[in-house]
Amino acid sequence: MVKIAPSILSADFANLERDIKLVEEKGADYIHVDVMDGQFVPNITLGANIVSAIRPVTKLPLDVHLMIVEPERFIPDFAKAGSDIITVHAESTVHIHRAMQMIKNEGVKAGVVINPGTPVSVIEHVLPLADLVLIMTVNPGFGGQAFISECLEKVEQLDELRKEKGYTYEIEIDGGVDNKTAKACVDAGADVLVAGSYVYNSPDVGERIATLREVTK
Numbered sequence: 004m005v006k007i008a009p010s011i012l013s014a015d016f017a018n019l020e021r022d023i024k025l026v027e028e029k030g031a032d033y034i035h036v037d038v039m040d041g042q043f044v045p046n047i048t049l050g051a052n053i054v055s056a057i058r059p060v061t062k063l064p065l066d067v068h069l070m071i072v073e074p075e076r077f078i079p080d081f082a083k084a085g086s087d088i089i090t091v092h093a094e095s096t097v098h099i100h101r102a103m104q105m106i107k108n109e110g111v112k113a114g115v116v117i118n119p120g121t122p123v124s125v126i127e128h129v130l131p132l133a134d135l136v137l138i139m140t141v142n143p144g145f146g147g148q149a150f151i152s153e154c155l156e157k158v159e160q161l162d163e164l165r166k167e168k169g170y171t172y173e174i175e176i177d178g179g180v181d182n183k184t185a186k187a188c189v190d191a192g193a194d195v196l197v198a199g200s201y202v203y204n205s206p207d208v209g210e211r212i213a214t215l216r217e218v219t220k
Protein backbone atom coordinates (compact mmCIF):
# COMPACT_ATOMS: atom_id res chain seq x y z
CA MET A 4 0.00 0.00 0.00
CA VAL A 5 1.24 3.46 -0.88
CA LYS A 6 2.54 5.64 1.97
CA ILE A 7 1.05 9.11 2.40
CA ALA A 8 3.27 11.95 3.62
CA PRO A 9 1.29 15.13 4.29
CA SER A 10 3.45 18.23 3.90
CA ILE A 11 3.10 20.65 6.79
CA LEU A 12 3.96 23.45 4.36
CA SER A 13 0.18 23.70 3.89
CA ALA A 14 -0.69 23.25 7.59
CA ASP A 15 -1.61 26.12 9.89
CA PHE A 16 1.78 27.18 11.32
CA ALA A 17 0.04 28.66 14.37
CA ASN A 18 -1.42 25.20 15.06
CA LEU A 19 1.26 22.80 13.92
CA GLU A 20 0.78 20.36 16.79
CA ARG A 21 -2.97 20.13 16.08
CA ASP A 22 -2.46 19.70 12.33
CA ILE A 23 0.25 17.04 12.72
CA LYS A 24 -1.82 15.03 15.21
CA LEU A 25 -4.81 15.31 12.88
CA VAL A 26 -3.05 13.63 9.93
CA GLU A 27 -1.51 11.02 12.24
CA GLU A 28 -4.99 10.09 13.51
CA LYS A 29 -6.25 9.92 9.93
CA GLY A 30 -3.64 7.39 8.88
CA ALA A 31 -0.69 9.35 7.47
CA ASP A 32 2.59 7.42 7.25
CA TYR A 33 5.23 10.19 7.33
CA ILE A 34 5.22 13.89 8.20
CA HIS A 35 6.90 15.76 5.33
CA VAL A 36 8.80 18.86 6.47
CA ASP A 37 9.83 21.39 3.79
CA VAL A 38 12.91 23.40 4.71
CA MET A 39 13.59 26.38 2.42
CA ASP A 40 16.37 28.94 2.71
CA GLY A 41 15.32 31.73 0.33
CA GLN A 42 18.38 30.99 -1.80
CA PHE A 43 18.08 27.51 -3.27
CA VAL A 44 14.38 28.28 -3.68
CA PRO A 45 12.58 31.64 -3.64
CA ASN A 46 10.85 31.07 -0.28
CA ILE A 47 11.80 30.74 3.40
CA THR A 48 10.06 28.30 5.72
CA LEU A 49 11.53 26.77 8.85
CA GLY A 50 14.69 25.48 10.50
CA ALA A 51 15.93 22.72 12.80
CA ASN A 52 14.36 24.42 15.84
CA ILE A 53 10.89 23.71 14.42
CA VAL A 54 11.84 20.08 13.73
CA SER A 55 12.88 19.80 17.43
CA ALA A 56 9.60 21.38 18.49
CA ILE A 57 7.41 18.99 16.51
CA ARG A 58 9.46 15.86 17.28
CA PRO A 59 7.62 15.10 20.55
CA VAL A 60 4.13 15.64 19.12
CA THR A 61 4.11 12.63 16.76
CA LYS A 62 5.36 9.05 16.55
CA LEU A 63 5.40 9.24 12.74
CA PRO A 64 8.75 9.45 10.93
CA LEU A 65 9.78 13.04 10.16
CA ASP A 66 10.67 13.18 6.47
CA VAL A 67 12.78 16.33 6.17
CA HIS A 68 13.19 17.77 2.66
CA LEU A 69 16.10 20.24 2.63
CA MET A 70 15.84 22.91 -0.07
CA ILE A 71 18.92 24.79 1.03
CA VAL A 72 22.28 25.67 -0.49
CA GLU A 73 25.15 23.48 0.81
CA PRO A 74 22.97 21.31 3.06
CA GLU A 75 26.13 19.80 4.63
CA ARG A 76 26.26 22.90 6.85
CA PHE A 77 23.04 21.97 8.61
CA ILE A 78 22.78 18.15 8.41
CA PRO A 79 24.05 17.65 11.99
CA ASP A 80 21.48 20.16 13.31
CA PHE A 81 18.57 18.48 11.51
CA ALA A 82 19.75 15.03 12.63
CA LYS A 83 19.99 16.12 16.27
CA ALA A 84 16.57 17.74 16.01
CA GLY A 85 15.06 14.28 15.48
CA SER A 86 14.69 13.83 11.71
CA ASP A 87 14.16 10.22 10.61
CA ILE A 88 14.85 10.85 6.92
CA ILE A 89 16.88 13.77 5.56
CA THR A 90 16.66 14.37 1.83
CA VAL A 91 19.14 16.58 -0.02
CA HIS A 92 18.93 18.04 -3.52
CA ALA A 93 21.59 16.91 -6.01
CA GLU A 94 21.49 20.49 -7.37
CA SER A 95 22.21 22.08 -3.98
CA THR A 96 25.75 20.82 -3.40
CA VAL A 97 28.82 19.84 -5.41
CA HIS A 98 29.31 17.00 -2.90
CA ILE A 99 26.05 15.06 -2.95
CA HIS A 100 27.82 11.79 -2.07
CA ARG A 101 29.51 13.37 0.95
CA ALA A 102 26.23 14.95 2.08
CA MET A 103 24.51 11.56 1.99
CA GLN A 104 27.38 9.93 3.86
CA MET A 105 27.06 12.63 6.52
CA ILE A 106 23.37 11.89 6.93
CA LYS A 107 24.01 8.16 7.30
CA ASN A 108 26.85 8.77 9.73
CA GLU A 109 24.35 10.63 11.91
CA GLY A 110 22.24 7.44 12.00
CA VAL A 111 19.51 8.98 9.86
CA LYS A 112 18.04 7.62 6.59
CA ALA A 113 19.49 9.41 3.57
CA GLY A 114 17.37 10.66 0.70
CA VAL A 115 18.35 12.29 -2.56
CA VAL A 116 16.07 14.54 -4.61
CA ILE A 117 16.10 15.94 -8.13
CA ASN A 118 14.24 18.89 -9.64
CA PRO A 119 12.00 18.49 -12.71
CA GLY A 120 14.84 19.63 -14.99
CA THR A 121 17.43 17.18 -13.65
CA PRO A 122 17.85 13.68 -15.15
CA VAL A 123 18.20 10.45 -13.15
CA SER A 124 21.73 9.99 -14.54
CA VAL A 125 22.93 12.79 -12.21
CA ILE A 126 22.20 10.64 -9.13
CA GLU A 127 23.10 7.25 -10.60
CA HIS A 128 26.28 6.90 -8.54
CA VAL A 129 24.67 7.71 -5.20
CA LEU A 130 21.75 5.32 -5.59
CA PRO A 131 23.54 2.56 -3.62
CA LEU A 132 23.63 4.98 -0.65
CA ALA A 133 20.00 6.08 -0.91
CA ASP A 134 17.25 4.98 1.46
CA LEU A 135 14.85 7.22 -0.44
CA VAL A 136 14.80 8.92 -3.84
CA LEU A 137 12.48 11.90 -4.17
CA ILE A 138 11.28 13.02 -7.57
CA MET A 139 10.01 16.61 -7.67
CA THR A 140 6.91 16.94 -9.82
CA VAL A 141 6.87 20.74 -9.38
CA ASN A 142 9.71 23.24 -9.28
CA PRO A 143 10.44 23.46 -5.56
CA GLY A 144 9.58 26.50 -3.47
CA PHE A 145 5.82 26.57 -3.04
CA GLY A 146 2.84 24.36 -2.34
CA GLY A 147 -0.21 24.26 -4.56
CA GLN A 148 1.52 24.12 -7.95
CA ALA A 149 0.45 22.04 -10.95
CA PHE A 150 1.83 18.50 -11.36
CA ILE A 151 4.46 18.08 -14.12
CA SER A 152 3.59 14.65 -15.51
CA GLU A 153 6.76 14.33 -17.65
CA CYS A 154 8.65 13.63 -14.40
CA LEU A 155 6.95 10.25 -14.07
CA GLU A 156 9.31 8.83 -16.67
CA LYS A 157 12.06 9.26 -14.04
CA VAL A 158 10.01 7.29 -11.52
CA GLU A 159 9.76 4.43 -14.02
CA GLN A 160 13.53 4.57 -14.59
CA LEU A 161 14.22 4.44 -10.85
CA ASP A 162 11.82 1.54 -10.38
CA GLU A 163 13.56 -0.37 -13.21
CA LEU A 164 17.00 0.40 -11.77
CA ARG A 165 16.17 -0.91 -8.33
CA LYS A 166 14.79 -4.13 -9.79
CA GLU A 167 17.86 -4.53 -11.99
CA LYS A 168 20.48 -3.67 -9.36
CA GLY A 169 18.77 -4.73 -6.15
CA TYR A 170 18.70 -1.23 -4.63
CA THR A 171 16.44 -0.80 -1.62
CA TYR A 172 15.36 2.87 -1.82
CA GLU A 173 11.77 4.01 -1.59
CA ILE A 174 10.59 6.24 -4.41
CA GLU A 175 8.76 9.35 -3.24
CA ILE A 176 6.91 11.95 -5.31
CA ASP A 177 6.50 15.57 -4.25
CA GLY A 178 4.42 18.32 -5.82
CA GLY A 179 0.89 18.55 -7.16
CA VAL A 180 -0.23 15.17 -5.84
CA ASP A 181 -4.03 14.98 -5.59
CA ASN A 182 -6.96 12.66 -6.38
CA LYS A 183 -6.30 13.09 -10.12
CA THR A 184 -2.52 12.59 -10.22
CA ALA A 185 -1.89 10.03 -7.45
CA LYS A 186 -2.73 6.91 -9.42
CA ALA A 187 -0.27 7.65 -12.23
CA CYS A 188 2.47 8.12 -9.59
CA VAL A 189 1.84 4.71 -8.07
CA ASP A 190 1.50 3.06 -11.50
CA ALA A 191 4.93 4.49 -12.39
CA GLY A 192 6.45 2.86 -9.29
CA ALA A 193 6.14 5.38 -6.44
CA ASP A 194 5.97 4.10 -2.84
CA VAL A 195 5.43 7.40 -1.02
CA LEU A 196 3.25 10.37 -2.04
CA VAL A 197 3.82 13.79 -0.51
CA ALA A 198 0.63 15.84 -0.49
CA GLY A 199 0.42 19.31 1.02
CA SER A 200 -2.37 21.48 -0.32
CA TYR A 201 -4.58 18.56 -1.35
CA VAL A 202 -4.61 17.19 2.20
CA TYR A 203 -4.61 20.36 4.27
CA ASN A 204 -6.69 22.73 2.15
CA SER A 205 -9.86 20.88 3.06
CA PRO A 206 -12.18 20.92 6.06
CA ASP A 207 -12.01 17.09 5.97
CA VAL A 208 -8.37 16.03 6.03
CA GLY A 209 -9.34 12.41 6.75
CA GLU A 210 -11.46 12.24 3.61
CA ARG A 211 -8.52 13.54 1.54
CA ILE A 212 -6.11 10.90 2.89
CA ALA A 213 -8.74 8.17 2.39
CA THR A 214 -9.32 9.34 -1.20
CA LEU A 215 -5.60 9.18 -1.98
CA ARG A 216 -5.59 5.58 -0.71
CA GLU A 217 -8.77 4.72 -2.62
CA VAL A 218 -7.59 6.05 -6.01
CA THR A 219 -4.22 4.29 -5.72
CA LYS A 220 -5.58 0.84 -4.79
Ligand SMILES: O=C(CO)[C@H](O)[C@H](O)COP(=O)(O)O
Nearest residue numbers: 143144146147178179199200
Ligand atom coordinates in the same frame (compact mmCIF):
# COMPACT_ATOMS: atom_id res chain seq x y z
O1 LIG B 1 8.63 20.46 -1.52
C1 LIG B 1 7.59 21.07 -1.71
C2 LIG B 1 7.58 22.35 -2.48
O2 LIG B 1 8.87 22.67 -2.84
C3 LIG B 1 6.30 20.56 -1.10
O3 LIG B 1 6.56 19.37 -0.39
C4 LIG B 1 5.22 20.32 -2.13
O4 LIG B 1 5.04 21.36 -3.00
C5 LIG B 1 3.92 19.93 -1.46
O5 LIG B 1 2.91 20.79 -1.76
P1 LIG B 1 1.70 20.44 -2.76
O6 LIG B 1 1.26 19.04 -2.44
O7 LIG B 1 0.69 21.48 -2.40
O8 LIG B 1 2.23 20.56 -4.17
Ligand SMILES: [Co+2]
Nearest residue numbers: 037068177197
Ligand atom coordinates in the same frame (compact mmCIF):
# COMPACT_ATOMS: atom_id res chain seq x y z
CO1 LIG C 1 8.77 18.74 -0.15
